[in-house]
Amino acid sequence: MKVKSVFVKSPFDYELRSVELPALKADEALVEVIACGICGYDMEISACLSPDGYTALGHEYVGVVREVGGAVDNVKPGDRVTAESSTFCGVCDDCRNERVDLCRHLKTSSNGYAQGFAEMTVVPAKSLVACNDIDPLTAVLSEPAGVSFDLVKTAEVQITDDVLIVGMGPIGFMALQIARKISAGRVAVVDRHENRRQMALDSGADAAYASLEDMPAEETFGKILLTAVPQLLPACIQRARYGGFIAFLGSNFKDGNTVPLDTGMIHFNRLQLRSSFASPATFFPWVHKLMRAGVIDGSKIVTGVYTLSNFKEAFDKLRNDKDHAMKVVVVNDNSGIKERK
Ligand SMILES: [Zn+2]
Ligand SMILES: [Zn+2]
Incomplete structure (x- = not known):
């Protein structure tokens, strides 16, 4: 399947490419992205951290599971999910000794072809946390809220x-x-x-x-x-x-x-x-609880919404107008969420 996906080469050279998604492995899920937030780290990659080639971008996203591999049992097609940017392994000595936060054998949801700024992505299902009852423009904050x-x-x-x-x-x-x-x-x-x-x-x-x-x-x-x-x-x-x-x-x-x-x-x-270094990403269930309780409220934090077709405007806004842009979000063209510039 071919999907649109944003790539960047520093400094600030963006491309929206059409890429072929690989076949799903047994422990992976196919996720249709609803929305993806632009992180300060995405801006650093854009500015200076990817000088030698193009990198797929986006680790702060919410989407809907469309398909799962045969070994997946924590999420199912139709679930609204957020993705941990990296997830502890569960079997190393640190994980077994109650310190999953120190795990260095991380499963990462980054891949070379399509991440959060894309129509669809393939991700280890282990990194997905369901959030069916949370508004996508709040749920999209899960990763930074965990930080x-x-x-x-x-x-x-x-x-x-x-x-x-x-x-x-x-x-x-x-x-x-x-x-x-x-x-x-x-x-x-x-x-x-x-x-x-x-x-x-x-x-x-x-x-x-x-x-x-x-x-x-x-x-x-x-x-x-x-x-x-x-x-x-x-x-x-x-x-x-x-x-x-x-x-x-x-x-x-x-x-x-x-x-x-x-x-x-x-x-x-x-x-x-x-x-503080929230890698692996942890606390998603707790930040979801804070979101349900209104402690973290996307309507107060998300200051701009742009469609994937207009993603460049979104990056420009964050780069040039820090005074008015807090969290800028890119939504899929068919998400049904209105642009707010
Ligand atoms: Zn981030
Ligand atoms: Zn581990």
Whole structure:
């Protein structure tokens, strides 16, 4: 079967190709994509991470199972599903020792021919989690919501914590929604884009600042979540209260990841610096629960919807208008979901 699929070669050279899908293996499923979100990582691939050849794109998608291989029993044709970008193996020593999050024998849903920005894709059925009762424009956030969930969990946000979240991209924004639900303390955010600050305030943030330097000097936080470039770590450490945790994620693909840290401050203030890396993707059932409860709500996060035929406009929007674009989603031409530019 031939399907349309988006490929990119950096910098920003996109092609919509017609590709032949391989025959289904016993443990795989054929999924018709409904919608796929553009991730910051897709933008990094577009900018610089695929200089030598074209790569198929898209790991944040929701779709409908159309066919399954003979050994598949966790999903069936007709199920609405989201796909983990990578899934733990279940049989390695780490998996057996209760640490599936450390598994390095990952089953990945990436393939070379068609992923989320395509009409259809073939994926290991093990990576699929059904979500029949969740609106596709919310379910499409499952993968990044799992990343936000891991960040909040890594920081061990508790009911009385004052929380600072630095960076209001989709990951930071959903971390805000989760942390706001957990904590009765003060929740503040930092983002240089005015519109994103306003969205954070509308979603329950107590304060929103354009930069860490803009905050009153005396403000400190028990839990700090950094979703912007690691160059902001030193300034985040200055904002931690005694015994505070700083959890961070993300890399700076352009300027490197080496930053100077005041280790005396970390030691004498008993701070904990923790990294969050949601690979394998986990927590889909829990983020689905948060979606059903309205804690994560696509209508507040998805700021643009474009059809697959207009996918380039979608990528351009995210690249050129960070102030107004939070999560931009590409939907299949026949999904029935209206474009919203
Ligand atoms: Zn992503
Ligand atoms: Zn494993």
